[in-house]
Amino acid sequence: MIGITMGDPAGVGPEITLKALAEMSAEDRSQTRVFGNRETLLAAEKVVQTGLSPDADYAFTDIPVEGAPLPFGVEDKRAGDGAFHFIQAAVRAALNDEIGCIVTAPINKAALNAAGHHYDGHTGMLAALTGQKGAWMILASERLKVIHTSTHVSLKDAIARTSPERVLETIRAGNDHLKRIGIKAPRIAMAGLNPHCGEGGLFGDEDDRLIAPGVKAAQAEGIDVTGPIPGDTVFARAHNGAFDLVIANYHDQGHIPIKLVAFDTAVNVSVGLRIDRTSVDHGTAFDIAGTGVADHGNMKEAIAYARRLVEGKNT
Template identity: 45%
Template sequence: MNTSRSLAPLALSMGDPAGIGPEVIVKAFSKGAAPGCVVVGDAHVIAHAAASLRFDPDTLRPSIARVDALDQLSRVPPGAIPVLQAPGIAPGSLQGLAPGRVDARAGAAAHAAIVYAAQAALRGEVAGVVTAPIHKEALHAAGVPFPGHTELLQHLCGGVPVRMMLANDELKTVLVTIHVSVRQAIDAISTEGVLQTIRITHNALRRWGVQSPRIAVAGLNPHAGEGGLFGDEESRVIAPALAQAQAEGIMASGPHPPDTVFMRARDTPQHPGAYDVVVAMLHDHGLIPVKYLGLDAGVNVTLGLPFVRTSPDHGTAFDIAGLGVADPASLVSAITLARKLAGANEDALSV
């Protein structure tokens, strides 16, 4: 395709078909909240989700339009959900999946959908990728050697350095370390890793129109080490990364005490945030504050990829899969942000 990214469709991978991904996808389309999206996955799974949901009397149950290539999207009837049957998912191969159960077939299908969506983005055929939740155990059962989306997408993009950002309207956090144990994460924190995270964060926000991003870097230890009383990682590892970033003209400050920096960065009409983003050392340091503000508005963004990728801020929710009660709000937020960021990237490229 030669279409600009801002006009190209968004690829929406279906996630684990035994989770709530198919359900929230159908609900997003039924609300008119997924314009310009094409689902990458299995048409039978999406059709089954649509058939099993209850809709208000004034809401039309969406139909499913299977396509086998992106150039067939123009033939999709208005109001139908376009589903591109991902290569590697044989039609009918997922029938009989039990909702809320780990299944190798589900893990393999989720993997196939992500691979196709990412490859389409690398070819410039889609404006970005929005990923519905996957289940790590199902991926493992299918023989997929990656613990999550971030690591898989990094692999598909040739090993480029990436970072996870969780964002909502009030707070953005970027993580130095992600899916490893806390003990392993502490050992993995290095000056180069912190500096790379700051650079990736700075460059991403610049591409999205923030001219001089204000980056707060959180410490690792209580009170950011309290001058070495509670640990020396702040002075030994984090401070040198900050000094180098500042020498490069990046507005990065810290290390700040991690128990207060998120409060200072939170941006509301009553309390303008002191920072545009917080860089956190550990997975839970960075994600708990954003998730506490509400899962319905949180969006996971992978920084450093050559295309936009967002995801809802929740998992497969196996405990409610198949019950028809899942809330699509976070997926809608992920779609909205992906379209916004894709447009911002397009504007930056055209300058």
Template identity: 45%
Template sequence: MTQSAPLAITMGDASGIGPEIVAKALAPGSQRAVVFGSRVVMGEIVHRLGLDLTVRHVAGPEEARFEPRSIEVVETTQILELPPLGVVNAISGQASFDAIIAAISAAKAGTVSGIVTAPINKEAMGCAGIRYPGHTEILADYSGAKRVAMMLANDEIRTVLVTIHTSLRKAIYQADFDAQMAAIRLAHDGGKALGIAAPRIAVAGLNPHAGEGGLFGDEEIRIIRPAIEAARAEGIDASGPWPGDTVYMQARKGRFDVVVAQYHDQGLIPVKYLGLEKGVNITLGLPFVRTSPDHGTAFDIAGQGVADSTSLETAIAYARRLVAAQTKSQERERVV
């Protein structure tokens, strides 16, 4: 990776709001970023929105010129016309997947400094024969990362998930000692990447009242507490297990920097309740930076010109912040 490399922004599902929020985010011309997707789709959306923008095809990020009022697109899929908006379909599902894979390859090659992904639709990818529950699993498989975790962040709280896209029943069994340790370590690393010198990590319990001393379940005693103790032995400032219904209140008051949640909804509901436009998804454990807005494809408003690009713009800002921190860390290592 070079410091001058731009960000890659994947187009997302062409039938959702992804292309629209990408166009809106890039319209001011201040973002040093290249779109991975379809120039046909981006051109049609720009036309529908009435934006004063030129959509230009580039063979790769290194050809981008970042001229004012211009969106530069690396063609990662062949689409001859705009797919139907607001409808699940295989064309859009395949195109969204192709853009992600191409962006990962560019990030691994160092031609982009990081990836910001617009929303995809899992059902649409399934229609194309692509069986992945979400971005995180695709990124992990194609990047070669051994263990990844989702960090959801906004101005008030940050949370990392022990388990991600799985049923609650399976999550209980997957939240074993190794999964706890991986999440706590990644939460620590993620906090440092965001500029927190010594992140304070709060680990939420799995059961109500964090098990109430074994009355409501013993996972806290058998699994979670030993993992916290092991993490502390490694020098990580981890504590808990804390009751899941109050730990985020404490984090908002400034007591903790990152909360480790045991399952998807335990972590995402508090973040999303504070506003989808403020939330950012950061994938920890990858060999490159990746962020995304904390919302979906919103098929119900696709093509209407009313989609809010704030969360994507925030995701871009977070990506730049993480890339800058990563670059400084690499420079320090070279000096040493």
């Protein structure tokens, strides 16, 4: 059983959830539970017209949202509060082994924080709800996969957090995840932080001082990791098949290349948690919410990846 959280009730999450459910086989739908709000899903159903009903056609956990159904496309702290409680309920179910993986539809960080839930996004929230200090984010597509040593922090803070220990931990997390999804001998590349990896100290010494020692420590553990490799070439090399995973040093270093080559298909995966979670790699799209035109292809990819993780857990 996998669980899908509906996302921000004012965004496209309800629509893409219903569209994805409609294209599942009856068997896969029977192994899927939606965590959301009934009134909101019924309002979305009027738009997308899948013919599906909560409880009758798929398992459903109904969670109240004040004022539901809320207007689509409008940032609202009530929607942020609802999105938090959908995720909280799904985490509880995952920790109790009622579901094997959570698939999350997009949330709005401003609405979430306005409701008093102060997180930088799904990953930080999931870490807190599972009682862990932190986790990693992998963006996964068919030809390029990226894991980040840091994500939703300023570039200045990302550089300050760079350390051999964090690099080593991230390499280990990425290596373990690739093995989990069936890659027996992962090939990993570590991106450089500075232009040309510092060019021998001309453009900074962080690559030699903070990154290379972490890579060497991982190599000593038997992990096939290379680097640091200049950031302006490493992603192209990985996309062309030289590596299975790239370690990025900060949010945009990893997000820009993956969104360039796989904007509609990349899946966001949380790594290092007590539970499994995948997600669409796009936002709430308030500008088209409630119109029925939202593309659910990314949601289908996230669901497929979730089932792959569940299979990996059971083998």
